[in-house]
Amino acid sequence: MTIDDHDALVALLRSTPGVTLRAADGRDATARYLARNPGLSFVATDGDAVVGCVLAGHDGRRGYLQHLVVVPAARGRGLGARLVGQALDALAAEGIDKTHIDVLASNAEGLAWWVRRGWAHRDDIRRLSFVRSGRADA
């Protein structure tokens, strides 16, 4: 994924129930994210069309995936699994063995997809977040 994919990325996220678009998905923020995490995020393409995406980054210790999406017409062909596999390979090449993903609790299908691929539900952890600016869409 490069910043040139940003328009397609936003269109993909906007059209997908279960995915929340935030200020952090804006063009400048995405450019900063990709610059901090070069070579870790991927798009799936069909000709010129972007039909899938995954964002990946790490903090030097743990990996984090966000926004795994495949357009409905291209689902069920293994693209989602390939996107995740590429991101995990790229993270592994940087020494990252353990990776997290946040999934909305209401996204039962999405949660089941990850669990079928060996990702463990963490009932022992509650994520807490703080927004310094107070922005509701941060």
Ligand SMILES: CC(C)(COP(=O)(O)OP(=O)(O)OC[C@H]1O[C@@H](n2cnc3c(N)ncnc32)[C@H](O)[C@@H]1OP(=O)(O)O)[C@@H](O)C(=O)NCCC(=O)NCCS
């Ligand atoms: C989760 C998601 C990325 C999976 O993408 P995908 O390309 O369909 O993934 P895969 O092809 O690797 O796996 C699809 C699964 O559905 C099955 N399937 C078959 N036909 C399908 C179809 N027409 N549509 C969807 N899934 C289908 C596949 O056999 C596979 O089953 P399995 O999980 O038992 O192996 C996609 O469903 C999606 O974008 N969902 C909305 C966003 C979301 O919830 N993201 C995850 C939370 S961050």
